[in-house]
Amino acid sequence: MTKTVPISTPIWCPGCGDFGVLASLKKALSDLGIKPKDTVIVGGIGCSGSIHNNLECYGIHSLHGRLLPTAIGVKLANPNLTVIAAGGDGDGYAIGAGHFIHALKRNPSILYLVMQNGTYGLTKGQPSPTAVPGYEGNVEMPFDAVMTALSIQNTTFIARGFSANQPQLIDLLKKGIQHANALKGFAFLEVLSPCVTYNDTYKEWKEQVFNLDAEASYSPKSRVMAFTRASELLSQGKIPTGLIFSGDTKSLEANTLTSKEPMALQNLSLDSNIQKYEELLKDFR
Ligand SMILES: Cc1ncc(C[n+]2csc(CCOP(=O)(O)OP(=O)(O)O)c2C)c(N)n1
Numbered sequence: 001m002t003k004t005v006p007i008s009t010p011i012w013c014p015g016c017g018d019f020g021v022l023a024s025l026k027k028a029l030s031d032l033g034i035k036p037k038d039t040v041i042v043g044g045i046g047c048s049g050s051i052h053n054n055l056e057c058y059g060i061h062s063l064h065g066r067l068l069p070t071a072i073g074v075k076l077a078n079p080n081l082t083v084i085a086a087g088g089d090g091d092g093y094a095i096g097a098g099h100f101i102h103a104l105k106r107n108p109s110i111l112y113l114v115m116q117n118g119t120y121g122l123t124k125g126q127p128s129p130t131a132v133p134g135y136e137g138n139v140e141m142p143f144d145a146v147m148t149a150l151s152i153q154n155t156t157f158i159a160r161g162f163s164a165n166q167p168q169l170i171d172l173l174k175k176g177i178q179h180a181n182a183l184k185g186f187a188f189l190e191v192l193s194p195c196v197t198y199n200d201t202y203k204e205w206k207e208q209v210f211n212l213d214a215e216a217s218y219s220p221k222s223r224v225m226a227f228t229r230a231s232e233l234l235s236q237g238k239i240p241t242g243l244i245f246s247g248d249t250k251s252l253e254a255n256t257l258t259s260k261e262p263m264a265l266q267n268l269s270l271d272s273n274i275q276k277y278e279e280l281l282k283d284f285r
């Protein structure tokens, strides 16, 4: 069942980085001419996970940490759709970490947009897996999702943007959506999106970001170069941004779908398929 609801005003605090992500996403989708009727955004749970309420598209508010399996299900049911999973760092790297690793491995052709703010914003500022030592009593080192994604050998699109750099973010969003829509696999885009209320990192991140897109000698086509350069930058206290890696391996759809006609558009009613169901049941009798 679908329900049509008017586009709502964001719930976010004034100055939240998620505003920059929303504006960039709207621009990227409209520049690419992607129609709302062909777009599904699956939101996580958190401030960031409400983004689909603020633009014209189909939207699903999934369970905490479960946006990836939901979005992958949508894509497998109808690969013609633009499918975007959008949520927070807590959602994706803590409760949803298992799904994140396996999505990287399975390579489904969706865009995964993570709004990374080093905190659980919606629940008022507890340390998330990306929190730095010293934040709210945190003693652990931050988890780096880009390094994790690089370490999985069949990943195909790894990028990081910053909500304060909208031209670059629009470009990365467009590239990620195009990658997914060409059925080339999983486009992972982490966006540094500061939580001004509980973890205002604008100033630090402006100093720390290092734009690999602007480094002439850098090639996102080489996983070895990406891994080496990203580790080097991290050890210098920098945060690499830009298109960090772009590879070419078979997508989940290419590996699993047998019919060219999207499952969601097929007539799966019992009456029309009774013979095929009977055939299938024979194996279990
Ligand atoms: C199963 C479950 N556990 C815990 C919560 C409480 N909860 C709601 S949002 C959230 C964290 C959100 O953090 P993040 O994903 O980083 O999003 P942000 O608010 O920072 O954008 C938590 C723990 C929940 N809704 N469901």
Ligand code: SF4
Residues within 6 Å of the ligand: 011, 012, 013, 015, 016, 017, 018, 047, 048, 117, 121, 122, 194, 195, 196, 197, 198
């Ligand atoms: S609490 Fe933080 S993440 Fe949530 S809307 Fe406010 S500034 Fe944004």
Ligand SMILES: [Mg+2]
Residues within 6 Å of the ligand: 046, 088, 089, 090, 115, 116, 117, 118, 119, 120, 121, 128
């Ligand atoms: Mg967060």
